[in-house]
Amino acid sequence: MSETPVELELSVQPSAQPESERGLRPPPLFQLPLPTQDPSNIYQQTQLQPELQLSQNQAKPVWINHRRLFLLFLGFCAAIPLLICYMHHILQNRSNNQKDKVTPCLSPACQWASARLSMSADPFTQPCDYFLFTCGSGRLSPDSGGRQRGQGIPGHPQNQREKAVWPERRGQSKEKDDRGRREEKILDRKTVLLQYLTEILEANDRPGSTAVQKAKGFYYSCLDTKSIETAGAEPFLTLIKKLGGWAVSGQWNQTDFNSTLSLLMRDYATFPFFNLYVGKDPNETARGTIKRYIQIDQPDLLIPIEWNRKTLKSQAKTQTLRPFLASCQTYLALLGALPSSSMFHVGNFMSLSSELAVAAAPLDYRLSKGQLYQRMTIKELQSQAPAIDWLGCLQAAFHQLPLIEDDHVLLHNLPYIVQMSRIIGKWLNKHELNTSGPIHTYMVLNLLHTLIPALDSRFSETEKNLSVALGYTEGVAPRWKHCVLETERGFDSVLTHLLSERTAHRDAEEIIQNIISSFKSKLHELKWTDQKYLQFVMKKVQSLIPRLWTTKQILSEAELDLLFSKVTVGNGTHSFFSNYVQLLSLWQKRLRQLLTEQTEEADILSVTPFILGDELLFPMGMFIPPLFHPTYPRAMNYGAIGFLIAKDILHLILPDIYSQSETVHAVGECVWAHYLNVTEKAGRGGAFSLSAAQQQEVWVQYSALQIALQAYHQSLKNHPSDTSISGLSHTGLFLTSFSQVNCDSDPYHEFMPLESSFLITVICAKSDLCPTSLQCPSKTQQHSLQTC
Template structure:
């Protein structure tokens, strides 16, 4: 019998109810007698007097049966109603245009023939070789929006930032004018640098004067890089930093000897082609190109990978200009840096941050040797490198030579062939680099309204609250460290959308007064390069209490700044298919919410490093980290090589923790608020949609050649965190010991 039926009144109780009316009319002593004070003699009753008692019992049985039927009917009716409302209907589908577009995106990128419990990466991201890089796709869509803005007709205030940005983009797209100018503008630049022996005359210009011109006027650094950044250590003041140069040719350490020799031959042929296009004598071109390659090869030998410098505790050194001059005397450091970072006032006692001192010593010795033997070759080497960097501003012959080299290098290094970079995309990128304040304001106005910003901030607040709640339940963290961690989260600044200055158009109009567009597109580019460098220096010289954004508002990379204790989520990231105020909440929490949680966990990387949390339960922490490493090792497919989990454990921990925190915040949201929706015509409950949206963010093809990628392979960024969440296996009905439902899970965050 149903438990509720046990609470129904008994037949005797029904009898009492029927007789209750008479008893209520008895005298004051009547009830006392009924409870046991009976008369002294028993009175016999006639058969007629017994009839009411028999009929009462029959009515009691009938009442009992009637109430039972009524109750069963109510239970059956409520069950049917419950099934119809909640079991049959479920959350209503979102059929707005943005949701239907998202549905099409998911259908196009996934592979429904793969069982979700066997490999969710392939289920959500599609077949190998056909996977869309979600971040690249979003980045391209943001650039397309900027293109539409730049190509839309409009009238701008004369001399304003808007007018100059539109003029620059238009001249960049005017390839007919660039073709008509030919090599004339480039030859004029070479003459201003003192000429070279490949073609024309060489005036034997001073090496350091030429180097200073290349660095300050053309933004080209042939032997090292110099830039302004905040100091790596507190108080993180702006400081000039000297680092290794960036080379077009892949480093020798990454290639087999045979392949590296083929790469050098292709690069040599490319340099010869550049010299020939500039009218050089074929014999001199071949000689200078070969010696230029020799210089590059020798510089390669002095380079050390970041991991090597880190293991040797040589990430950076702090030296004065005077001390660096003694250690690397071939470069006139004071004059070169003074020209590059005008209007800074430098002196020999100026402190610098040096990222690879051994490289600079060896580079200086190489330059000294070449100045004694092949001074003209050093000039040719610097000019050939400049021509490479200026290729997008030159005519089609130079651009085609560069495209062919890139394609051959991709084939030799077995990288996937990249499609030709459309002209409009390069023009959008350069316009954005030179006129960022203007384009930032136009982009935010077009794609990131106040409603989107409020929705994004609300999502971040819920993610942050979930993290604080989770910190209180960690088994390995001490009470003191837990309190410090909560304070760190509370004190964190968050920047969402764009910097404050984006909404101040008067700044954009004042910033570009020094840009002068020349008769050729190349001259316009060089004027923009010079202006941009001066603006960057000026921004560092001005005292500011605000964080300097490291990404443009239309960028897609969120980041955490250690020096400013601020986390940044640009407007370009908070776009479909990652985020939209009209999406089902499962999408926003699964995609953008997990990104936000992961960036928040970057605050606590130090706690996971050896000795980073002395007051914590070290044994429990190490057990959790070791468990996480084994968890990822077990997910590697047989065809994949082993992955050293110790090299990526920080990012793995952030991925797993970020997903768990986002799921906790989403589950709380479902309990507190109604009105969740899902995508139509899909077998995706809200929680299934949450997990699918998380995976969609991570979709991309693996790139073994990218040694800087600490997240590879991408399948682990999907399968690793999802298989660590018991709720995933529960909502997808994964059988025990399936790939996505392991028998053992780890609890780190």
């Protein structure tokens, strides 16, 4: 049941008058002439009426007639203020009626949103079933088989396995419905963004530039699993031959170790013995320096290891080595290795992996030992770890950049780098192993690990089986999600361009500014335990410049075409493998750009605001359907993305607010009292109290809802007109839109002890904002609760 606004009208009574003479009938005391009557005739009738009365009765003295006229004049004067008051009342009613009226939004986006709302439970007609699902750490997982919010509610998308998607563009395939991308039970903003990027990639609305076509071609080649399965292991075997073969197949050219390593780093973004990435020195960042450095870290080892806190060394356990051994044997079998020689090569691979693993250490240990961000020149590094040709390898990885021996790099585990060099030197000097090439085999198997996403399902299944055997039960991402993520890795600038084209920059910036303004006013409402801390927070807030986060210069289609001019995207049987290899090259090219560029590139996959210097940046990925659309009613935008923005800001700027304001405790307990009252747990055993973290999260989300609502009302003052959906009034649509956010999957969701939408009942408890009293039909409120 939706709230339908009713225009208040003065009642019109039926009369014997002709239709053209009917009008509004005010109270008899202020009966005005009908619009069809001539005012002069009415005046004459009014003036003649006393004379008619006199002719019918005896003649009155003159002073009596004058007294009557004087009294009539006084009555007329007295009536003028009342008449003015009445007219003001009529105009005010008309103004209010106009405000209550809602103009339906008929854009394609609104039509889709209306259909989406109709498939969801109405929070105002089923408050108990809708609101009493728990979002906190004890909540049921979507796959647990337990009760989820909405289960058992007729028409709820979780029952109908909602298939609604964004309005389909011309020629768009129905295949995405079959992939079930809209079946997420709990809102994950990153998944929503990936869905939207997928819609962009699958759109057939215009040809687009060649760079856009290449990005879409890569995406579709990733989805073509039939061709990938048909290709099998052949593409990787061909690549091995290109690298000089390997001893496993019996054909190896005994290529130079450092030459092969340089090639893997430059063309295939593969780093078997150490990791490379680009970043700033935090010691310099504190001083405002923005220079970036090459960072060298320990690698992501393939062998499963554990940290022994007694010996302070990494080690591999027998129970984990067995499944790892089995997976290595499977990989070699898939690549055509003979069973007779397979075990020998696997044994050498595991032995070398184990030696390298012993030198690795977890991040917290390295941090405690001060091993992070150790600065040295490439020449100094060469003397510390001579087995690696550091200048040659780094020049290959960052080719076209003029690196020299005196350039500085940052080390994150120098003891590992030194030990790794010794281990490689030892294995290279074992003459009896020269023909078996264990170091080369180690590099090839690391390359295989890099390219598994581009190979047939037998390889990914082997990888998955190892993860399950090691106790990792994370599900495999659906193919569409995997493909859009891989596309973003290589074509991020293309997707940034496409997303920017579809982002309503002005509307997004307007809602950001209004939420920030409302947030600032909320700060003054808090009861602070320390006024100095309030001054500190206000100074911090005032110094931040909020803006939509985009790259300083989004590339045009012509610039994108030039950037990707050397990329060739094929669509044959081996196309995805070839396309994926080019993606790795593009990934490495991006790494080179990071080293030279001084500006911070926008992360297209970012969905939450963050602070960078004196700027509070909001990613474009936040302002997408179904959370936001420029043609939506503003009530819908503020109820969804406005709430999320406010919540993110509160978490970002007031992370420890609980210890600084007594308001947080009071509001948290008040909201929890409402919840216990509705669930009939008040005064009963088993009702637990909230922890400090839970009280803070309840306050954050309740305050975020208030901030977003205040910002929307301010928006209405500035721009009184707003459209609506499903006939809902402005505030009704705002709250309904908020209820669609569900349990937002953010780092703090485990601390939210109740469904966020329950906050609507608290907002509505003592106000006239809501269309109906939100009470459970089957439960009676034990007592009236205060406004929180």
